Amino acid sequence: MPIAPRRTLFTLAATACLAAQAQQPPLKVGLMLPFTGTYAALGDNIEKGFRLFVNEQGGKLGGREVQYFKVDDESEPAKATDNVNKLIKRDQVDVLVGSVHSGVALAMARAAKESNTLMIVPNAGADAITGAQCAPNIFRSSFSNWQPGYATGVVAAQKGHRRAMTITWNYAAGNETVKGFTEAFEKGGGKVIKDLSLPFPNVEFQALLTEIAAQKPDVVFAFFAGGGAVKFVKDYDAAGLKKTVPLMGSGFITDGTLEAQGASAQGLVTTLHYADNIETPRNTAFRNKFAVTFRTNPDVYAVQGYDAAQLLGVGLAAVKGDLARREPLYAAMNKALVDSPRGRFTLSPQRNPVQDFYIREVKGHYNVMTGIAVKALADPGRGCRH
Numbered sequence: 040m041p042i043a044p045r046r047t048l049f050t051l052a053a054t055a056c057l058a059a060q061a062q063q064p065p066l067k068v069g070l071m072l073p074f075t076g077t078y079a080a081l082g083d084n085i086e087k088g089f090r091l092f093v094n095e096q097g098g099k100l101g102g103r104e105v106q107y108f109k110v111d112d113e114s115e116p117a118k119a120t121d122n123v124n125k126l127i128k129r130d131q132v133d134v135l136v137g138s139v140h141s142g143v144a145l146a147m148a149r150a151a152k153e154s155n156t157l158m159i160v161p162n163a164g165a166d167a168i169t170g171a172q173c174a175p176n177i178f179r180s181s182f183s184n185w186q187p188g189y190a191t192g193v194v195a196a197q198k199g200h201r202r203a204m205t206i207t208w209n210y211a212a213g214n215e216t217v218k219g220f221t222e223a224f225e226k227g228g229g230k231v232i233k234d235l236s237l238p239f240p241n242v243e244f245q246a247l248l249t250e251i252a253a254q255k256p257d258v259v260f261a262f263f264a265g266g267g268a269v270k271f272v273k274d275y276d277a278a279g280l281k282k283t284v285p286l287m288g289s290g291f292i293t294d295g296t297l298e299a300q301g302a303s304a305q306g307l308v309t310t311l312h313y314a315d316n317i318e319t320p321r322n323t324a325f326r327n328k329f330a331v332t333f334r335t336n337p338d339v340y341a342v343q344g345y346d347a348a349q350l351l352g353v354g355l356a357a358v359k360g361d362l363a364r365r366e367p368l369y370a371a372m373n374k375a376l377v378d379s380p381r382g383r384f385t386l387s388p389q390r391n392p393v394q395d396f397y398i399r400e401v402k403g404h405y406n407v408m409t410g411i412a413v414k415a416l417a418d419p420g421r422g423c424r425h
């Protein structure tokens with residue numbers, strides 16, 4: 040066989056390489072989110088945020104076309120294992136993105152760990168996911184429940200409040216957020232005099248509001264989100280409490296909910312890792328693009344979905360789309376500096392965002408930043424050994 044000249048060999052090699060890249064199958068992304076129920080709007084905005092970033096990359100991450108598989112988890116932990124197995128076993132997805140509800144996400148994380156499927160949590164705060172149940176293949180682009188609770192506790196104590204009551208849904212997110220609040224509030228000299236709760240996703244708040252009125256604490260700390268948060272904030276106002284006992288909360292009680300809450304939300308002070316009016320070119324560009332694309336405003340959930348895609352993009356770029364190369368994939372994700380609309384963040388050794396928590400006040404249709412509650416707050420990652 041005649042020997043090809045060097046130029047031809049090079050061209051042949053380059054063509055073969057391009058062909059191999061072109062032949063990479065689509066990247067299968069499994070979105071397991073609530074698309075019905077009290078958290079439906081949250082799931083919807085996470086998906087929009089995720090798709091926005093992928094679209095900005097021409098529909099590809101790490102050179103691979105992104106293909107979506109979707110399951111509505113209904114925020115129903117009892118169905119979560121069956122639901123996640125639809126994505127892992129039936130659809131054979133490459134990566135799991137989900138979910139919103141902590142109980143659902145804990146079941147997903149167990150299945151992801153067992154099957155060694157890459158998983159990115161775009162909301163659910165369950166502390167154990169980046170704590171006792173942590174795993175090298177499980178990352179979070181959102182927060183741990185402890186974080187916003189702790190940040191709000193710092194601010195409530197700084198405001199001089201001394202006697203607090205808490206109110207939430209009785210499940211991991213509510214209980215862990217209240218724990219974070221209590222830790223910081225009591226460190227700051229306050230005392231939580233009573234914890235109130237009701238089962239998720241109930242919204243019969245009346246008896247609990249009557250109890251708050253009777254106890255007259257200095258401040259109430261609440262964790263609710265989505266449809267439940269809309270009703271809670273309106274009921275708190277209608278009971279006459281808004282004028283007598285300041286209501287504070289992690290910012291989920293007023294994020295993505297303001298149009299429905301109307302006047303009842305005006306003036307509420309919360310803390311969160313996002314605020315609508317962060318005046319950086321990054322946030323402005325993100326908000327404009329989101330609004331133009333989807334004809335609606337983004338919120339914290341949209342940001343977390345967008346950043347889940349960004350984090351995945353960093354990992355895939357490092358291995359040129361080859362998910363089998365786990366070591367360099369994880370290494371790149373672990374040391375990512377994510378250029379988020381919320382502000383840049385890194386990941387803790389347990390793979391949870393280390394991020395600033397803002398003080399926000401509701402003004403009109405916006406959660407407006409008025410200060411910083413805690414800078415670069417890292418979840419303690421208790422119990423994580425991987």
Ligand code: PHB
Binds near residue numbers: 165
């Ligand atoms: C959760 O279940 O972890 C959760 C749900 C909704 C939120 C925040 C946390 O807004």
